Amino acid sequence: MDWVxxxxxxxxLGGLYAMFATGLSLMxxxxxLVxxxxxxxxxxxxYLALVVVTSLGLSPLISLVIVVPLMFVIGYVLQRYLLNKTLGDDILPPLLVTFGMSIILQNVLLEVFSADSQKLSAGALDIASITVSDQLSVGVMPLIVFISGVAIVGGLQFLFYKTELGRAFRATSDDQDTARLMGVNNSxxxxxxxxxxxxxxxxxxxFLAMRTNFDPTVGPARLLYGFEAVIIGGLGSLWGTLAGGIxxxxxxxxxxQIDPGWQIMTGHIVFLVILIFRPRGLFPRSVD
Amino acid sequence: MSKLKIQNLTAGYGDFQALFGIDLELNAKETVAIIGSNGAGKSTFMRSIAGLLKNTPDAVQFKGENIGDLPANKVVEKGIALVPEGRRLFPSLSVEENLLMGAYSKRKGPWNLNRIYELFPILKEKRNNPGTALSGGQQQMVAIGRALMSNPELLLCDEISLGLAPTTVKDIYKAFPAIQEDGTTVLVVEQDINQAMAVSDRIYCFQEGRVSLEGKPGEVSKDDIKAAYFGM
Amino acid sequence: MNTQMKTEQFSVVRNTTTSRGAAVVTAMILIALISVPFWAGRADLRMIIEFAYYLSLAQMWNLLAGYAGLVSIGQQAFVGLGGYMLFVLAIYFNVPPIMAVFLSGLIVALFAIPTALTVFRLRGAYFAIGTWVVAEVYRLGFAQVTTLGGGSGQSLPASIVREIGSGRSEREMIIYFTALFIAVASIGLVYWLLRSKHGLSLTAIRDSEAASDSLGVDIFKTKLAVYVISAGITGVVGALIFLQKLRISPDAAFNLQDWTAAVIFIVVIGGIGTIEGPIIGTLIYFILRGVLADYGSVYMIVLGVVAVVMMLKAPQGVWGFLSKKYDLHLFPVHRRLKAKDELE
Known part of the structure; x- marks a missing residue:
């Protein structure tokens, strides 16, 4: 059966979208902050992975060992020394500053890497697949991505609700001043x-780079997919976000499947329909 | 030697000045109460000491150290904990998680979850409830317990009886001897004058951002207090 | 008695000496602009046309974000829709092109109503992204319409081009005056809106939604009206843009960088929440673009960096800074209290 x-x-694919979405949801x-x-x-x-792979000759999966810590540090510095200054009652500063960053990043990537489409090859993994039945075979790469997506959501769920850091995250989100009184350094x-x-x-x-072609202009669409997954799932629920991505x-x-030109459009339409009929998403957190 | 020394402390919000040069001293193991009417600047004063409002470094001296310019998260590490006005529990955290947040600064000392549960047994029963699902009095117990979890040398309590039934207030103040026993210095802000007199070694009265009276509960007369309180 | 004496010594004024001077200067600039097509070269004309439509787009985005608190990053939806409506009306309904430009705006305004009813379900930053999703839906949708050229787009047939005007210079002059009219009209509209009682409700909403709600301001209606009006004018500008370009494609029509990012940077740099800001911002945009013309997309990077730094260090923008420093008010929309003896 084709439809299965x-x-x-x-x-x-939804596993990848959930990954796009959890970062947004977390922030x-x-x-x-949006x-x-x-x-x-x-x-x-x-692109960082591309540079690592081509300059060090590592496999794309191994490049994670370098790219993840690097992005971790970039995120920390960006928030601590730039974005924290934009937070407050007015939504305009964070919105416009991150929007500006988006346009800057796109154009810098364009200047540095050109508009050429790129892809990271994982070698044999690219085409490896598991045959489930005559009609159904599952690519190993998409499966790895999906499992990683679920693992990330599970991991963040654990971090959020079972660790001291997660408790501090939730407390700060509730009430910044009182969190400070507990000794939390909010910035x-x-x-x-x-x-x-x-x-x-x-x-x-x-994973995006390993699954599909990418160029400097594909970022905004990824933001939209992530955003749609968050809203479909319902704000504030990580498992909801995973469901939204799926x-x-x-x-x-x-x-x-109906028409290749309608892939993205169908996603947007499903999102808008859910927004119209269930503005709080499908799995909203009960408290809020 | 004094535990806490406040010198010429001024504070305000934007253009509005709430405190005009407060001087106040607290000795170790002492319990002091601040009384005064609404808008006298009592809460602003507590928030200033706790570091939520910035000051000049020497406006607040704690154990001889200037801490007036430290942010709140550093002040708590020095050993000062504030039970904020309105309790301010974290709504998305359970009772126990709220208490554990109090220990975030990792200060060593006599207080831990078990001792808080001994002090307020009801909290143990409700430890998995969301903090905000409790009654007002129980919420106040969580707020006090949470502050104690940082093992403070100086405990600041801002209006802990506000909006609570008299019997509930009694229950809460019953915990005070246990707190004082450990040598904790306590500064309470209290609108209920009788309650303040009962619990404290000394009292200060604030009026329009200034200290209008200072004395021992037994030594100040009702008329003195009336004058200091209402400016009559 | 005494207090009444006191109140009589003050009066509420909006016009200031500088604003009256500015009115004279504005009139002079307008006369100069009207004379431009009779002596200037084609390149200059084209640049002023572009200046006019960027200025109009900036005024409209500013009306949304700066006054109604509706931060949209999907205005390209209405630019593109306007452009496509022009092509549809001119090609399939034989509407004369210039008339079609304005009629397109009306149709876009109609499209904006269901759009608003959907995206208004989102708040703040999520509203912004929602408007972007809608713009993407329009872009992908038009890419599927094969009669309009599908993904690769189409050109305006020569017969229709000739309908604008017989010769090239005549066409350009007509487009020039249309652009000029639209720019002046959009500034005029914002000015009029803000001085009317709607202006007060808008400012009230921006400053505190809860408070204005309790004071009986119909937030939803006011926001909806502003959103639809600004979409309509944005649509008119879009139609004009593609009348000048003579060619349309989904990627050009619904382009985020050209029709929204540049416009947002213009307003942020010039000064959000003022009428003067977008004018200054558009000037700065054209200067930057001219200076960096040889360096590809670098001007967008520079523009973005300037806008980000501005937002962090001087959120009131260039005009906000200047007007505060020199107490300038070219378009007086605020009511100001002045002592009687200060008045001439």
Whole structure:
């Protein structure tokens, strides 16, 4: 059955979208920051991986060892010394500053790497697949990406609800002044949150580069997919975000099955329909 | 030697000045109460000491060290904890998580979860509830417990009886001897004058951002307090 | 009695000496601009046309973000829609091109209503991204319409081009005056809106939604009206842009960098929440672009960096800085209290 195959591929794609989304969700959840440059940072990570792979001759998966810590540090510095200054009651400064960063990043990547489309090859992994039945075979690479996506959501869930750092994240998100009274250094906590979000972004960027072609202009679309997954899932729920990513992935796969030109469009339409009928998302957090 | 010495402390919000040169001294192991009407600057004073409002370094001296310009997260590491006005529990954290947040600064000392649960047994029962699902009095116990979890040498309590039934207030103040026993210095802001007199070694009265009276509960007369409190 | 005496010594004024001087200067600039096509070269004319439509786009984005608190990063939706409506009206309904430009705006305004009802479900920064999703839907949608050239787009047929004017210079002059009219009209519209009682409700909403709600300002209606008006004018500008370009494609029509990013930078650099800001910002944009013309996309990087630094260090923009320093108000929309003896 063709449709089973389509839906399985869509679910696997959804794992990648959930990865795009968790970073956004994390930033919004902890510091009410919506990073418009999120997608461009994903692409930046893809290019960093490209540089690592071509200059050191490492395999793309191994490049994670370098790209993830690098993006972690970039995230920390960016938040601590730039974005923290934009946070406050007015939504305009963070919005416009991250929007500006998005345009700057796109054009810098364009100047440095040209508009040529790139892809990271993982060698044999690229075409390896597991045959489930005659009609259904699952690519190993998409499966790795999906499992990583689920693992990231699970890991963040654990970090958030079972560790001291997670408790501090939630407390700071609730009430910054009172968190400070407990000894929490808010700018450090926010910077750490951004650093973790960027580490997830790094993984997403490397997997994006291994799954599809990329060029400097594909960032905004990744922001939109991530954003749609967050809203579909319902704000504030990490598992909801994973579900949102999967719904978006399936919608796109089904759309592409009908007509390849309709892949992205179908995803957007499903998002808008859910926004109209369930503005709080499908799995909203009960408290909020 | 004094534990806390406040010298010429001024504070305000934007153009509005709330405190005009406060001088105040606290000795070790002492319990002092600040009374005064609404808008006298009591909460602003507590927030200033706790580091939520910035000051000149020498406006606040703690154990001889200038800490007036430290941010709140550093002040708590020095050993000063504030029970903020309105309790301010973290709504998305459970009772126990709220208490554990209090220990974030990792100061060593006699207080831990078990001792807080001994002090307020009801909290142990409700430890997995969201902090904000508790009654007002129980929430106040969480707020006090949370502050104690940082093992403070100086505990600041801002209006802990506000909005609570008299019997509840009594229950909360019952915990004070245990706190004082450990040698903790306590500074309370209290609108209830009788309660303030009962619990403290000395009192200060604030009026319109200035100290209008200072004395021992037994030595100041009702008329003195009336005058200092209402400016009559 | 005494207090009444006191209140009589003050009066509420909006015009200032500088604003009256500015009115004279504005009139002179306008006369100069009207004379331009009769003596200037084609390149100059083209640049002023472009200046006019960027200025109009900037005024409209500023009306949304600076006054109504609706930060949209999807205005390219309405530029592109306007452009496509022009092509549809001119090619399939034989509407004369210049009339089609304005009619396109009306249709775009109609499209903006369901758009608003959808994106208004999102707040703040999420509203911004939502508007972007909608713009993408329009872009992908038009790429599927094969009669309009699909993904590769189409050119305006020569017969229609001739309808604008018989000769090239005549066409350019007509487009020039249309552009000039639109720019002046959009400034005029914002000025009029802000001086009317709607202006007060807008400012109230921007400053505090909760407070204005409790004071009986219908937030939803006001925001919807502003969104639809600004979409309509943005659509008119879009139609004009593609009437000048004579060719349209989804990627050009719904381009984020050209029609929204540049416009946002213009407003942020010039001064958000003022009428003068977009004018100054557009000037700075054209100067930067001219100076960096030989360096590809570098001007966008520079523009972005300037806008980010501005947002962090001087969020009130160049005009905000100047007007504060020299107490300048060219378009007085604020009511100011003045003592009687200060008045002439």
């Amino acid at each position: 195959n389509t839906i399985v591929q869509g679910v696997l 919004f959840g902890i510091m009410r 990073n418009i440059a999120h997608g461009d940072f994903i692409v930046l990570a893809s 450090h906590i926010f910077a750490l949150a951004m650093a973790i979000a960027m580490a997830v972004v790094a993984i997403a960027g490397v 719904i978006l992935g399936v919608a796109q796969a089904v759309g592409a």
